[in-house]
Amino acid sequence: MADLDNTRETKEFYLKIPARKEAFFLKGSGALDWGMQDRLARIFQPQSGRTVMLAIDHGYFQGPTSGLERVDVNIVPLAPYADALMLTRGILRSTIPAASGKPIVLRASGGPSILKELSNEQIAVDIEDAIRLNASAMAVQVFIGGEYETQSVHNLTRLVDVGNRYGIPVLGVTAVGKELTRDARYLRLACRICAELGAHFVKTYYVEDGFETVTASCPVPVVMAGGKKIGEKDALRLAYRAVTEGASGVDMGRNIFQSEAPWAMIQAVRKVVHESMEPDQAYDFYQTLQHERREALAHSEA
Numbered sequence: 482m483a484d485l486d487n488t489r490e491t492k493e494f495y496l497k498i499p500a501r502k503e504a505f506f507l508k509g510s511g512a513l514d515w516g517m518q519d520r521l522a523r524i525f526q527p528q529s530g531r532t533v534m535l536a537i538d539h540g541y542f543q544g545p546t547s548g549l550e551r552v553d554v555n556i557v558p559l560a561p562y563a564d565a566l567m568l569t570r571g572i573l574r575s576t577i578p579a580a581s582g583k584p585i586v587l588r589a590s591g592g593p594s595i596l597k598e599l600s601n602e603q604i605a606v607d608i609e610d611a612i613r614l615n616a617s618a619m620a621v622q623v624f625i626g627g628e629y630e631t632q633s634v635h636n637l638t639r640l641v642d643v644g645n646r647y648g649i650p651v652l653g654v655t656a657v658g659k660e661l662t663r664d665a666r667y668l669r670l671a672c673r674i675c676a677e678l679g680a681h682f683v684k685t686y687y688v689e690d691g692f693e694t695v696t697a698s699c700p701v702p703v704v705m706a707g708g709k710k711i712g713e714k715d716a717l718r719l720a721y722r723a724v725t726e727g728a729s730g731v732d733m734g735r736n737i738f739q740s741e742a743p744w745a746m747i748q749a750v751r752k753v754v755h756e757s758m759e760p761d762q763a764y765d766f767y768q769t770l771q772h773e774r775r776e777a778l779a780h781s782e783a
């Protein structure tokens with residue numbers, strides 16, 4: 482039996498202090514259940530309301546693309562700088578140390594390779610496996626206007642149903658096929674369809690003209706996909722414009738892991754996304770990190 486001799490008798494109920502009522506920080510996510518909000522708050526930093534996701538899922542249809550030939554060598558050292566990793570369960574189980582503690586956005590659709598019709602995807606992960614892997618979200622590609630548009634939309638809605646059942650958010654990824662125009666009008670359509678059908682956040686590309694109308698008309702957070710490799714300064718400018726025009730962060734792949742200095746690039750992207758650092762300044766920061774690394778290497782070899 483517990484010792485009752487020293488039990489404190491006085492109690493303080495702070496009757497004059499109203500109970501805290503904190504609104505959840507992410508757009509359109511206030512009505513979600515606690516587990517869902519908890520997972521989103523692991524992916525998006527509550528301080529900035531934004532995220533830097535590192536996308537390395539390209540192999541699910543492209544195989545070992547440049548920069549991802551050896552995820553253990555090239556990507557694992559970058560993980561500490563990412564807010565979340567977007568990847569397949571195969572790379573997760575085989576290559577990512579569980580002790581890295583990173584929130585996982587699990588690629589949950591797939592099927593065709595680059596040799597076939599890409600929109601012909603199906604759900605590629607069972608919800609039980611996503612739970613077993615402690616996924617913070619599941620990602621599904623949606624091909625609006627694509628040949629298998631309806632099938633890909635059904636993949637999204639089925640994942641949203643199971644995600645809602647178990648408290649795991651779903652990321653709707655708007656695919657841009659070879660034959661589809663990438664403009665604000667198309668992206669507004671694609672993002673809005675994903676959100677209307679239940680996606681908890683949406684990933685899409687940046688467009689110069691009207692991106693703010695894409696984010697404004699999407700009721701849930703939008704993260705920007707990096708797209709094909711461009712110069713580092715241009716990629717930082719892209720990230721800056723995206724967050725300034727309403728994106729809640731980036732989910733960037735090639736512009737980080739195909740950079741000349743990926744570790745410096747991801748840190749510069751963080752400055753832009755979380756601190757709204759201007760692109761020129763972030764590029765200087767990138768170059769400084771690169772210079773310091775070269776100096777350190779030269780010293781260690783001397």
Ligand code: R5P
Pocket residue numbers: 536537538539567654706707708709732733734735736
């Ligand atoms: C492609 O379908 C994958 O979902 C990638 O995660 C996505 O394209 C983002 O990577 P990147 O910045 O290389 O475009």
